Amino acid sequence: MKHYPVAKPYIGSQEEKAVRQVLRSGILSIGPEVADFERKFAKRIGARFACAVSSGTAGLHLALVAAGIQKGDEVITSPFSFVASANAILYVGAKPVFVDINSKSFNIDPAQIEARITSRTKAILVVHIFGQAADMKKILALARKHRLKIIEDACESLDAEYYGRKVGTFGESAVFAFYPNKQITTGEGGMIVTNDKKVYQLCRSLRNQGRSDNLKWLDHKILGYNYRLNELSAALGQCQLDKIDFILSQRRRLAAWYTKYLTQHSEFIAVPEVMASNSHSWFVYVVRLKHPKVKRDAVITDLEKVGISAKAYLPSIHLFSFYRKSFKYKQGDFPVAEMISDSSLALPFYIGLKENDIKRITATLSSIVKKHEKRV
Numbered sequence: 001m002k003h004y005p006v007a008k009p010y011i012g013s014q015e016e017k018a019v020r021q022v023l024r025s026g027i028l029s030i031g032p033e034v035a036d037f038e039r040k041f042a043k044r045i046g047a048r049f050a051c052a053v054s055s056g057t058a059g060l061h062l063a064l065v066a067a068g069i070q071k072g073d074e075v076i077t078s079p080f081s082f083v084a085s086a087n088a089i090l091y092v093g094a095k096p097v098f099v100d101i102n103s104k105s106f107n108i109d110p111a112q113i114e115a116r117i118t119s120r121t122k123a124i125l126v127v128h129i130f131g132q133a134a135d136m137k138k139i140l141a142l143a144r145k146h147r148l149k150i151i152e153d154a155c156e157s158l159d160a161e162y163y164g165r166k167v168g169t170f171g172e173s174a175v176f177a178f179y180p181n182k183q184i185t186t187g188e189g190g191m192i193v194t195n196d197k198k199v200y201q202l203c204r205s206l207r208n209q210g211r212s213d214n215l216k217w218l219d220h221k222i223l224g225y226n227y228r229l230n231e232l233s234a235a236l237g238q239c240q241l242d243k244i245d246f247i248l249s250q251r252r253r254l255a256a257w258y259t260k261y262l263t264q265h266s267e268f269i270a271v272p273e274v275m276a277s278n279s280h281s282w283f284v285y286v287v288r289l290k291h292p293k294v295k296r297d298a299v300i301t302d303l304e305k306v307g308i309s310a311k312a313y314l315p316s317i318h319l320f321s322f323y324r325k326s327f328k329y330k331q332g333d334f335p336v337a338e339m340i341s342d343s344s345l346a347l348p349f350y351i352g353l354k355e356n357d358i359k360r361i362t363a364t365l366s367s368i369v370k371k372h373e374k375r376v
């Protein structure tokens with residue numbers, strides 16, 4: 001039986017060659033590959049500076065430290081995200097203040113932000129979820145009005161655009177990630193981009209134990225971390241970046257096939273909606289089961305039995321036990337996020353899937369969903 005994983009990186013012989021070259025050079029960290037990767041990445045996004053780090057999570061942590069967010073501060077963010085975006089706010093001692101999402105874009109609903117702003121609010125950590133830019137016009141207006149900083153979690157949205165402007169260029173800083181399920185990978189890795197030289201220099205220092213930027217001067221001026229990206233990963237990342245147009249166009253094609261076949265089953269399966277403002281960067285293909293009583297987890301189990309992996313995507317952060325325990329969140333606090341969390345699943349989505357695979361996956365999904373609908 002053919003098995004379809006949910007995600008798979010797109011790695012070729014160029015990557016193997018580049019990594020082998022680094023291995024042979026003997027320079028495995030703090031070397032030329034990271035600097036080259038940063039330069040190329042900044043250029044691609046159209047930002048002045050880029051600072052490579054060991055993960056997207058590390059990047060978010062440093063972006064918040066560099067923004068001066070600290071204990072007692074509040075940061076507004078989305079509950080419908082990968083847990084790292086809210087966790088990073090906790091790392092600096094601040095409080096994540098969740099605001100519910102828009103049911104179509106799955107991004108933070110700007111209309112509900114203002115009610116949650118207090119005298120302690122310092123920033124909005126905007127998550128661009130699933131490759132879709134958040135509604136930046138309204139968010140920027142609110143940030144200006146209330147003098148809040150904006151930090152973008154663009155970890156799922158490399159190359160996405162909002163009215164023609166790339167995500168990652170709206171905030172004081174933005175963070176991208178290169179875990180193997182992202183559009184491009186470095187194994188583990190992340191990138192902070194910014195136009196602010198001070199933020200950039202601070203992030204560079206923070207990722208390297210708080211050393212001053214001039215490595216010859218081994219003073220530790222501030223409390224830093226080891227969040228460096230290694231040279232092997234940076235070499236891999238450059239190869240991936242070289243192919244990014246191909247990768248993104250292939251992913252667009254996969255999404256179009258899915259949408260074509262699933263639109264035939266629109267009475268019970270909702271396909272992703274791309275906002276008119278958005279040029280989408282396809283990170284995952286997430287569908288929603290429309291019948292409120294069909295058990296999404298049972299559908300996932302049935303799919304797995306026939307070799308198709310699917311994943312509950314995404315659980316809402318406020319309902320994780322750590323967040324419930326720490327902040328007394330409960331079911332019903334963010335009803336839209338919860339409704340999407342309970343009914344959505346990510347389908348296999350990676351380069352190498354053929355149109356026939358997608359035809360088969362969607363036919364299997366729809367017959368399983370139909371079977372479950374009959375039961376309820």
Ligand SMILES: *Cc1c(COP(=O)(O)O)cnc(C)c1O
Pocket residue numbers: 055056057058081082084085127153155156177178179189190
């Ligand atoms: C992947 C991701 C991150 C960062 O994840 P790492 O595994 O630390 O690279 C952060 N936020 C979101 C929304 C993500 O999807």
